[in-house]
Amino acid sequence: MIHVEGLTKYYDDICAVDHIDLDIKGGEIVGLLGPNGAGKTTTLRMLTGYFKPSAGDIRVKEHSIHDDPLAIKRLIGYLPESAPLYKGMLVYDYLEHVARIRGLDGATLGKRLQELADMCGLRGIMHKTIDTLSKGLKQRVGLAHAMMSDPEILVLDEPTSGLDPNQIVEIREIIRKIGEKKTVILSTHILTEAEATCDRIVIVNKGRIVADGSTQELTSGKDRQGRVQIGLLGAAAGEVVGRLQGIAGVSAVTPQPEEAPGVTRVQILCRPGVDARADIYAAIKATDWVLVEMNQEAQTLETIFRELTRES
Amino acid sequence: MRQALLIFNKEFKDYFTSPIAYIVIAIFLAVTGWLFFTAFFLYNQAELRRFFTLLPLLFALVMPLVTMRLFAEEINVGSYELLLTLPVTFRDIIVGKFLAAVAFAAALLLPTLSYAFFISFIGDLDWGVTIAGYLGALLMAAAYAGIGLFASSLTRNQIIACIVAMVICVFLAIVDQMLFFFPQGILDLITYASANAHFTNIAKGILDSRDLVYFLSIAFLGLYATHLVMEEK
Numbered sequence: 001m002i003h004v005e006g007l008t009k010y011y012d013d014i015c016a017v018d019h020i021d022l023d024i025k026g027g028e029i030v031g032l033l034g035p036n037g038a039g040k041t042t043t044l045r046m047l048t049g050y051f052k053p054s055a056g057d058i059r060v061k062e063h064s065i066h067d068d069p070l071a072i073k074r075l076i077g078y079l080p081e082s083a084p085l086y087k088g089m090l091v092y093d094y095l096e097h098v099a100r101i102r103g104l105d106g107a108t109l110g111k112r113l114q115e116l117a118d119m120c121g122l123r124g125i126m127h128k129t130i131d132t133l134s135k136g137l138k139q140r141v142g143l144a145h146a147m148m149s150d151p152e153i154l155v156l157d158e159p160t161s162g163l164d165p166n167q168i169v170e171i172r173e174i175i176r177k178i179g180e181k182k183t184v185i186l187s188t189h190i191l192t193e194a195e196a197t198c199d200r201i202v203i204v205n206k207g208r209i210v211a212d213g214s215t216q217e218l219t220s221g222k223d224r225q226g227r228v229q230i231g232l233l234g235a236a237a238g239e240v241v242g243r244l245q246g247i248a249g250v251s252a253v254t255p256q257p258e259e260a261p262g263v264t265r266v267q268i269l270c271r272p273g274v275d276a277r278a279d280i281y282a283a284i285k286a287t288d289w290v291l292v293e294m295n296q297e298a299q300t301l302e303t304i305f306r307e308l309t310r311e312s
Numbered sequence: 313m314r315q316a317l318l319i320f321n322k323e324f325k326d327y328f329t330s331p332i333a334y335i336v337i338a339i340f341l342a343v344t345g346w347l348f349f350t351a352f353f354l355y356n357q358a359e360l361r362r363f364f365t366l367l368p369l370l371f372a373l374v375m376p377l378v379t380m381r382l383f384a385e386e387i388n389v390g391s392y393e394l395l396l397t398l399p400v401t402f403r404d405i406i407v408g409k410f411l412a413a414v415a416f417a418a419a420l421l422l423p424t425l426s427y428a429f430f431i432s433f434i435g436d437l438d439w440g441v442t443i444a445g446y447l448g449a450l451l452m453a454a455a456y457a458g459i460g461l462f463a464s465s466l467t468r469n470q471i472i473a474c475i476v477a478m479v480i481c482v483f484l485a486i487v488d489q490m491l492f493f494f495p496q497g498i499l500d501l502i503t504y505a506s507a508n509a510h511f512t513n514i515a516k517g518i519l520d521s522r523d524l525v526y527f528l529s530i531a532f533l534g535l536y537a538t539h540l541v542m543e544e545k
Contacts, residue, residue: 048397073399080397084390088329100318101398145394 001026001183002047002153006056009042009207016042018207019056026152029179031198032187035309039207040187041081044157047185048078060153077151081158083142087131091122091141094130095148102149116144120174136167143174154178156186160193172197191301201301205309219299225251226270228277231263231293232284240266240289247283249276263292315400319408320415323382327416332377340374340420348427358435360428364445364515368508371417371449371456372485376477378416379460380470382409383538388468402542406535410454410461417453421446441517448514451527452507456481458534465541481507484530 004022008015017039024030032040045051047058049069058065060072086094095116099109117123120140125133130141139159146154159175160168175197178184188194194201195215203211203218211218232240237255244253249271256265270276277296284291297303327333348363355362386392395405425446431437456477463477464470488506491499503509507530510523 045393050393050396070399070401073397076397078394078397080390080393082390084393086326086391087389088326093325097318097322098398101315101400103399 001061002185003059004047004056005059007043007046007053007058008055009039009046009051010054016207017046017053020204020207020209022202022209022212024183024185026183027179027181029175029184029186029197029199031194031201032185032204033189033191033194033201033305034187034204035189038204038309040189040204041157042207043204044078044155044185044187045080048076048155049073074149075151076153076155077146077149078155079139079142079146079157079159081161082135083138083145085130085138085141085145087129089130090126091128091130091133092126094141095126095144098145098148104149112148112150116147119147119177120144121170136163136170139163139167139171143171147178151182153183153185156184158188159186160188160190168193191305195301203305203308210308211304215301218304219301225272226275226299227297228268228270228280229256229265229293229295229297230268230280230284230291231260231265233262233264233290233292235264235287235289237264237266240264243283243287244268244280247276247279249274249279265293313404315404316407316411319400319405320411321408323409323412324415327378327412327419333416336374336377337420337423340370341423344370344424345427358431358437360431360437360442360445361515363424363427364449365512367449368452368485368511369482371453372481372507373478374420375413375417375453375456376460376463376474376481379413379457379477380464380474382413382461383464384467384470384473388470402539406461406538406542410457410531410535413457413460414450414454417457418450421449421453438517441515444517444519445515447519448511448523448527451514451524452511455484455507455527455530455534458531458538459484460534462534462537462541465538484508 002022002024004020007017007020007022009017020039020043032043034040042051046053046065049065049072053065058072060075063071063075065072089097092113095113096109099112104112117126120143122140122144125137130138133141143156143159146156156175160171163171172193175184175186179197179199186197198215200214201211201218202209241253241255244250244266250268251271252269254267254269256267259265268276268280277294281291281294344363344366347366351362383392386395428437428439428442432439459480460473460477463480464473466476467473484505484507486508488503488509491502494502504526507527510526513520513523
């Protein structure tokens, strides 16, 4: 559906997006994740035709952004961050204006406005000036704007930023509902949001893609090192390190600061893809140490995100 | 073209949803009415020429106020992003906004037709000259609107857009009265660049293609420059 190749954007000398390659299939909900300034918004703006790429190509279906940006704009519905709508207009007038530009007319226009009003919960505010709406309501009007032509692709830039928890849930539900039939690309820096709504997560940092896959794929990645923490009674740290380092699946053992008196705590780094817990247990069983604590650090999206995007 | 008309429609309506339009129209009518009629009875001539001579400078001050928001506001609020991601071309946007500004100038001139009717009752008004004057006024408004649109596309600050446009428009309006500042060699060129001289020709009832070409080419230059700015961004 969408094919991005070598996409690059320079602002003067600063490289905001650096050779991004991305293939998005129809019907996916893709979350673009990254710290502030990672290039998420710039990428989306190029995708929607607002910015011209400095290099590289975006193809949506058979259209290229360089040859036929208008055709791509027709296929994409876009909600920029914080929904910058025309302030002075009534909600109804605004949506009608957008509908006409999107080529709707007469009866179909009226019907579509009704549908969107129901879907986005705009019934009671159609006659209000956009200026007077709360942030959440504006966001919903923006969503209606984006979905006006029932586009095949929906691009949402931080759709829930600045909303209260109830509004966030509402917007997510709407996105989920749309995502059943459409391709949705959304950017966010809220990890739980990406986990809750997206089929596929693309982590961006400093203009590059650093990870790409479903939540499961990312968290159970083959190339990740498992971390196991254990606590022992009646053992000296040096001895423990020496003994455990001998296990095949273990790559490093580091003593940890003592938290409770008498408990020696160490962190064990396993080799990628190996679960060494059984071997560790067996090695401890052979001694007279008492195992009081053992847990494997769960790989959450958060730990992965931090690992990949941390300033080094 | 349909898209351009939709943009025009929206922009033109926008003028009248905010009070600024009414304030601008009121001030324009008050100023023209006062300047025109205080002298009108002294001259004792049934013509609108004194009214038309006010227009080059007055429009140079008013049109920038009319055009300043067209792009600057959108860029500032961010709705520019929404506009550009809708299936409209730059040309549709520019033409739509330009026509809205010109239509607003027409709305500004519309009440002044009452001066013409009033004079035609008390004297013998030459309607041919009057209509030519209004046509010239619209052409001049179009030229100024082109400049104003360009200035507005340069910045997100409406006041800067307004001042830039005013400086250019006022220059064109009064340059033929500052000829002694310029060297002999380029006087012809400077006179040709004067909006006042071209407008005065038309307002006399002389429809010379040079004058029409002058205004239309200024408007076109402004719009083309706007297009370049949009592409650059």
